[in-house]
Amino acid sequence: MSLLNRTAGALYRRPRLRLSLLLTAPLLWLAVLYLGSLSVLFVSAFWTTDSFTSEVVKVWSTDNFHELFTVPVYRQVVLRSIGVALAVTVLCAVIAFPLAFYTARVARPKWRPLLVVAILTPLWASYLVKVYAWRLILSQGGLADWMLKPFGLSGPGFGLPAAVLTLTYLWLPYMVLPIHTALEQLPANLLDASADLGARAGRTFRSVVLPMVLPSVAAGSIFTFSLSLGDYITVQIVGGKTQLIGNLVYSNIELNLPMAAALGTVPVVVIVVYLLAMRRTGALSSL
Amino acid sequence: MEGIAIRLRDLRKSFGETTAVAGVDLEIRDGEFFSMLGPSGSGKTTVLRMIAGFESPTGGTIELAGQDVTGLAPFERDVHTVFQDYALFPHMTVEQNVAYGLKVRGVPKSERLARARQALAEVRLEGYGARRPAQLSGGQRQRVALARALVGRPRLLLLDEPLGALDLKLREQMQVELKALQREVGITFVFVTHDQEEALTMSDRIAVFDQGRIQQVGTPAEVYERPATPFVASFVGTSNLLAGEAAERIVGTTGTYSIRPEKIRVLKDSEGAGEPDHESAAGTVAEVVYLGDSTRFLVDLDAGGRLTALQQNLETSAEDVAAYRGSRVRLRWHRRHTVHVPDPR
Numbered sequence: 001m002s003l004l005n006r007t008a009g010a011l012y013r014r015p016r017l018r019l020s021l022l023l024t025a026p027l028l029w030l031a032v033l034y035l036g037s038l039s040v041l042f043v044s045a046f047w048t049t050d051s052f053t054s055e056v057v058k059v060w061s062t063d064n065f066h067e068l069f070t071v072p073v074y075r076q077v078v079l080r081s082i083g084v085a086l087a088v089t090v091l092c093a094v095i096a097f098p099l100a101f102y103t104a105r106v107a108r109p110k111w112r113p114l115l116v117v118a119i120l121t122p123l124w125a126s127y128l129v130k131v132y133a134w135r136l137i138l139s140q141g142g143l144a145d146w147m148l149k150p151f152g153l154s155g156p157g158f159g160l161p162a163a164v165l166t167l168t169y170l171w172l173p174y175m176v177l178p179i180h181t182a183l184e185q186l187p188a189n190l191l192d193a194s195a196d197l198g199a200r201a202g203r204t205f206r207s208v209v210l211p212m213v214l215p216s217v218a219a220g221s222i223f224t225f226s227l228s229l230g231d232y233i234t235v236q237i238v239g240g241k242t243q244l245i246g247n248l249v250y251s252n253i254e255l256n257l258p259m260a261a262a263l264g265t266v267p268v269v270v271i272v273v274y275l276l277a278m279r280r281t282g283a284l285s286s287l
Numbered sequence: 288m289e290g291i292a293i294r295l296r297d298l299r300k301s302f303g304e305t306t307a308v309a310g311v312d313l314e315i316r317d318g319e320f321f322s323m324l325g326p327s328g329s330g331k332t333t334v335l336r337m338i339a340g341f342e343s344p345t346g347g348t349i350e351l352a353g354q355d356v357t358g359l360a361p362f363e364r365d366v367h368t369v370f371q372d373y374a375l376f377p378h379m380t381v382e383q384n385v386a387y388g389l390k391v392r393g394v395p396k397s398e399r400l401a402r403a404r405q406a407l408a409e410v411r412l413e414g415y416g417a418r419r420p421a422q423l424s425g426g427q428r429q430r431v432a433l434a435r436a437l438v439g440r441p442r443l444l445l446l447d448e449p450l451g452a453l454d455l456k457l458r459e460q461m462q463v464e465l466k467a468l469q470r471e472v473g474i475t476f477v478f479v480t481h482d483q484e485e486a487l488t489m490s491d492r493i494a495v496f497d498q499g500r501i502q503q504v505g506t507p508a509e510v511y512e513r514p515a516t517p518f519v520a521s522f523v524g525t526s527n528l529l530a531g532e533a534a535e536r537i538v539g540t541t542g543t544y545s546i547r548p549e550k551i552r553v554l555k556d557s558e559g560a561g562e563p564d565h566e567s568a569a570g571t572v573a574e575v576v577y578l579g580d581s582t583r584f585l586v587d588l589d590a591g592g593r594l595t596a597l598q599q600n601l602e603t604s605a606e607d608v609a610a611y612r613g614s615r616v617r618l619r620w621h622r623r624h625t626v627h628v629p630d631p632r
């Protein structure tokens with residue numbers, strides 16, 4: 001007991017020691033497993049393959065990156081992937097905002113937790129089940145076609161729009177949740193104060209609600225953006241012939257591992273840039 | 288000519304089962320510093336929120352400057368509010384906070400910045416314009432809230448316990464500043480507080496609230512010297528009531544009477560009886576409380592009941608005072624300080 005007390009006392013007096021003991025295990029894990037594998041990825045991106053045997057040749061060269069920037073297909077795929085991630089993010093934000101506004105401020109308080117649970121429920125279902133469900137919905141003569149038929153339209157079929165749509169569905173809860181939380185925590189007296197100073201509802205929304213919730217939109221966008229950028233299964237199932245970075249990585253792994261590594265660094269770099277951009281909005285502190 | 292800034296007629300508000308405001312009639316004059324005083328939960332905030340327009344009344348009407356505004360939204364009323372917890376916009380700088388009301392009304396940028404700076408100067412916060420509310424102390428935030436409410440020069444300013452969060456020193460300093468500011472700008476102030484001293488020192492008139500009703504409206508002197516109900520007598524100042532048998536024996540008639548502690552002199556048991564125009568009562572000192580500049584005596588009367596007497600410590604010290612405990616004394620006060628308190632109804 002006294003030993004325990006003495007240890008506790010010593011730890012209390014030495015915050016640095018306490019901190020280092022606390023952080024050692026997770027930091028080791030992060031350094032070895034995560035950063036380690038990332039650096040292996042990065043280093044192997046500078047190797048090449050013997051085009052005849054497909055063996056990895058551990059010779060330093062920047063050919064892969066050179067190829068990445070000069071071969072039109074690669075450039076197209078990279079730009080398309082970023083475009084898809086951005087489109088999914090924008091769609092999620094546009095759909096999530098009114099939804100969260102309803103669950104956080106319009107619905108009766110006793111219904112709110114239930115509505116949040118309802119929004120989160122899809123996260124408990126298997127990813128593949130949901131994507132195959134969308135494959136059924138979007139297939140020829142499927143639900144989408146059937147519902148649009150009375151208007152003389154047909155569903156988008158399989159392709160890029162279908163991939164964007166499905167990804168939007170998949171990641172929507174990650175956007176709704178932070179916005180819901182921010183809206184729910186918005187102090188009512190700030191809205192009162194705004195009206196008190198002469199602002200009508202629209203003005204209050206633009207000048208008070210939106211700026212205060214924007215960091216949470218940015219926080220949600222980090223999820224939707226990075227999850228979309230890393231996805232390659234959805235696009236395989238509903239994307240028709242569409243190729244995204246993930247698909248190229250996947251198809252290169254067997255034949256040209258260094259090229260796959262070079263391709264794999266692209267989303268990492270893009271996401272780091274995206275995070276840095278979002279940090280300016282204060283999104284990281286509202287995660 | 289003295290106009291009426293606010294007229295409330297039979298104002299009522301219920302939240303489901305609870306009645307927060309149970310019929311309030313009130314007239315507040317132009318340029319007045321008017322306080323609403325009452326214990327927690329007595330409905331002060333609810334009345335204020337109805338005047339501002341955040342809450343719609345269950346019954347009754349509200350007139351501002353002769354115009355019925357009962358059904359109007361907050362942004363349609365020429366009233367600004369200083370909230371109890373300030374309600375500053377955290378994502379705006381101090382200057383943007385202060386200028387917000389002007390921006391909403393379409394005042395051009397250069398003019399509104401100039402006026403915001405001037406308003407900040409009025410509350411002695413020059414040079415703080417670029418900070419965020421989170422970077423200010425409680426007292427500074429409170430002054431920003433004041434500047435924000437004052438910059439548009441409303442006819443009427445509502446203040447909901449704006450000094451509640453401040454320490455004693457800052458609080459006393461802000462009381463003086465607020466009062467000076469009000470005299471300077473000539474706006475009608477409606478000031479909510481549950482601190483009776485604050486209400487007494489700052490107000491032109493006071494309304495004392497209890498259980499959603501106004502118990503008394505009057506100047507600080509009227510409310511303090513001539514409480515209209517036993518509740519007012521006990522809530523404003525120290526509770527010092529004589530009632531029932533004790534009242535009959537000492538004053539001579541039944542009823543409830545209030546005597547302020549500082550009007551009562553503490554004398555030796557042997558002296559002091561039979562002075563003309565004075566009332567006196569013998570008793571035993573139950574407790575003495577040394578307050579530094581004065582001493583409070585709690586005396587159990589032979590006639591029944593207990594009175595509190597407050598004496599300045601002119602020559603006595605803490606040790607002298609302690610010796611009084613348990614001793615026999617006689618309390619004496621001038622007859623005119625025996626104030627009859629009508630029973631409610």
Ligand SMILES: Nc1ncnc2c1ncn2[C@@H]1O[C@H](COP(=O)(O)OP(=O)(O)OP(=O)(O)O)[C@@H](O)[C@H]1O
Binds near residue numbers: 306334
């Ligand atoms: N939104 C509300 N819903 C339900 N009851 C409420 C609401 N607002 C106030 N009340 C009730 O109405 C009564 C009066 O409340 P009010 O806030 O006006 O009191 P107050 O005099 O301002 O008290 P305090 O000095 O503590 O601020 C209280 O009993 C309170 O519980």
Ligand SMILES: [Mg+2]
Binds near residue numbers: 331333447
């Ligand atoms: Mg209140």
